Amino acid sequence: MYRVTSATAADLFDITATRRIERAAAAALPAHTLMQRAGLAVARLAMAVAPHARTVWIACGPGNNGGDGFEAAAQLRQRGFMPVVTFAGDADRLPPDAKASLQRARDAQVIFAQEPPTDYELTIDALLGIGATRPPEGVMVEWLQEMDASGQPVLSVDVPSGLNADTGVLSRRISADARTPRVCLTFLTLKPGLFTANGRDAAGTVWFDDLGCDKHAEPPTARLAGRPKAPRRTHASHKGSYGDVAVIGGAPGMAGAALLAGSAALHAGAGRVFVGLLDPSAAPVDTAQPELMLRDGHTLDLSDMTAVCGCGGGTAIRAALPRVLTTAAALVLDADALNAIAADSALQMQLVSRAQRGQPTVITPHPLEAARLLGYAASDVQADRLAAARQLATRFGVVAVLKGSGTVIAADGDASPVINLTGNAKLATAGTGDVLAGMIGAALAAKQSPFEAACEAVWRHGHVADTWPADAAPLTAGTLARQAPV
Numbered sequence: 001m002y003r004v005t006s007a008t009a010a011d012l013f014d015i016t017a018t019r020r021i022e023r024a025a026a027a028a029l030p031a032h033t034l035m036q037r038a039g040l041a042v043a044r045l046a047m048a049v050a051p052h053a054r055t056v057w058i059a060c061g062p063g064n065n066g067g068d069g070f071e072a073a074a075q076l077r078q079r080g081f082m083p084v085v086t087f088a089g090d091a092d093r094l095p096p097d098a099k100a101s102l103q104r105a106r107d108a109q110v111i112f113a114q115e116p117p118t119d120y121e122l123t124i125d126a127l128l129g130i131g132a133t134r135p136p137e138g139v140m141v142e143w144l145q146e147m148d149a150s151g152q153p154v155l156s157v158d159v160p161s162g163l164n165a166d167t168g169v170l171s172r173r174i175s176a177d178a179r180t181p182r183v184c185l186t187f188l189t190l191k192p193g194l195f196t197a198n199g200r201d202a203a204g205t206v207w208f209d210d211l212g213c214d215k216h217a218e219p220p221t222a223r224l225a226g227r228p229k230a231p232r233r234t235h236a237s238h239k240g241s242y243g244d245v246a247v248i249g250g251a252p253g254m255a256g257a258a259l260l261a262g263s264a265a266l267h268a269g270a271g272r273v274f275v276g277l278l279d280p281s282a283a284p285v286d287t288a289q290p291e292l293m294l295r296d297g298h299t300l301d302l303s304d305m306t307a308v309c310g311c312g313g314g315t316a317i318r319a320a321l322p323r324v325l326t327t328a329a330a331l332v333l334d335a336d337a338l339n340a341i342a343a344d345s346a347l348q349m350q351l352v353s354r355a356q357r358g359q360p361t362v363i364t365p366h367p368l369e370a371a372r373l374l375g376y377a378a379s380d381v382q383a384d385r386l387a388a389a390r391q392l393a394t395r396f397g398v399v400a401v402l403k404g405s406g407t408v409i410a411a412d413g414d415a416s417p418v419i420n421l422t423g424n425a426k427l428a429t430a431g432t433g434d435v436l437a438g439m440i441g442a443a444l445a446a447k448q449s450p451f452e453a454a455c456e457a458v459w460r461h462g463h464v465a466d467t468w469p470a471d472a473a474p475l476t477a478g479t480l481a482r483q484a485p486v
């Protein structure tokens with residue numbers, strides 16, 4: 001059993017793949033073995049999460065997820081805890097493994113009740129796992145609401161009930177005021193839905209137990225990339241070794257966004273950074289960051305540069321795009337550049353033809369920008385973030401970075417998409433996206449592969465927010481841009 005952190009590199013498997021792995025694992029072991037191992041693992045983690053607990057409320061559902069709960073109840077009872085089980089199901093219709101575990105819980109003198117206990121120190125959510133076919137209803141909803149509001153730790157078995165393990169869509173809203181600490185112990189595979197969309201809020205800290213079944217040949221659905229290697233510079237390197245970045249953006253009134261991207265590219269290690277502003281009346285120098293070379297965004301030669309295009313671009317970016325799309329050696333497209341491309345099929349064709357010419361492009365949409373590019377609603381993008389990122393990558397021949405909680409990075413081709421585990425809501429402030437675009441630009445300019453450049457920059461950007469002290473002033477985009485790579 002191990003705890004998943006942002007440093008963890010691991011494969012993720014959707015429900016269909018997990019089912020195949022589960023069937024193969026079950027076939028290789030004596031009956032009931034997997035559930036016994038799962039229940040024991042839940043009991044062990046419960047004791048670690050709440051060693052002081054006396055009463056543990058275990059909410060069990062109608063399938064094998066409930067079976068894991070019965071098994072954990074039996075184990076906890078044998079260790080002197082007072083588990084109280086509420087069961088939302090029919091004992092006669094339980095699958096065989098779960099039925100056997102129900103009997104073991106009864107034999108261990110576990111208390112069964114109709115209602116949750118009045119006082120308890122830990123809840124185990126064993127209502128629904130990967131077999132959930134529809135959102136929870138009836139008494140399950142009541143119990144889940146009680147858990148959310150209890151303030152006591154919740155340990156979700158395999159998957160938080162109501163969470164789609166493939167997409168991270170949760171059937172209910174968890175209030176931002178809820179102070180309930182959450183852990184999730186997931187079995188056999190790590191599932192993508194635990195790490196994106198609502199998955200992070202619903203699952204809390206994720207623990208993984210392979211139940212002794214670590215060998216299988218199933219291809220992954222997605223990956224956690226883990227901590228990137230620290231950047232190294234050879235002694236004899238020079239500024240040309242790290243490439244040129246040109247930020248194209250900063251329409252009248254929006255120079256700040258372009259300067260933020262430029263500052264981020266500079267601090268992320270680019271050899272030289274130009275900022276091509278689209279505001280003819282812009283000042284000739286940024287005195288706060290004099291290393292940035294300010295130029296006219298419409299005329300800057302991009303043929304040997306990595307362009308970062310769109311930050312604060314406004315409507316002026318439209319006129320600059322045909323030249324940027326055809327000439328930039330490598331390209332990061334953000335914000336208004338993406339909105340302009342979404343509205344113009346000729347620009348879309350120019351974007352697609354970049355890949356055919358071997359000119360790499362990374363796009364960095366947030367969900368609404370992704371929705372515009374795909375012709376969907378933002379809610380459709382959020383309903384399946386992995387699928388949306390893959391579609392963007394394939395349709396435009398790019399590396400797509402779909403931002404938000406659990407940023408997804410997908411490439412056109414066979415590579416599994418990556419879900420990034422760094423970052424938090426401290427980044428939910430204006431300008432942090434411009435900073436990310438600049439950081440990716442610097443990584444591309446240093447000749448990293450576009451997919452690697454995007455994954456590493458997204459990781460580092462989020463890591464700054466993760467390590468930002470809780471008692472420090474809020475993390476602004478300007479401060480974020482000035483952090484050196486880790």
Ligand SMILES: NC(=O)C1=CN([C@@H]2O[C@H](COP(=O)(O)OP(=O)(O)OC[C@H]3O[C@@H](n4cnc5c(N)ncnc54)[C@H](O)[C@@H]3O)[C@@H](O)[C@H]2O)[C@@H](O)CC1
Nearest residue numbers: 034035038063064065128129130131132133134135136158
């Ligand atoms: N079979 C095995 O080898 C193992 C199974 N394990 C556990 O088994 C779980 C999967 O078990 P199941 O396939 O039985 O699936 P679940 O226990 O997730 O749920 C399936 C049951 O819930 C019902 N159901 C689905 N959605 C519902 C809803 N919204 N309201 C009410 N009832 C609903 C279904 O009709 C079915 O009876 C895993 O998540 C994991 O916890 C683990 O013990 C590991 C080993």
Ligand SMILES: Nc1ncnc2c1ncn2[C@@H]1O[C@H](COP(=O)(O)OP(=O)(O)O)[C@@H](O)[C@H]1O
Nearest residue numbers: 366403404423424425427428430431432433434
């Ligand atoms: N709750 C969150 N968890 C993780 N990352 C977040 C969260 N909110 C915002 N971010 C990150 O912050 C950045 C915001 O980018 P964007 O929406 O383009 O903002 P802006 O245009 O103001 O710069 C993205 O990298 C996004 O992934």
Ligand SMILES: [K+]
Nearest residue numbers: 125128159161
């Ligand atoms: K569950």
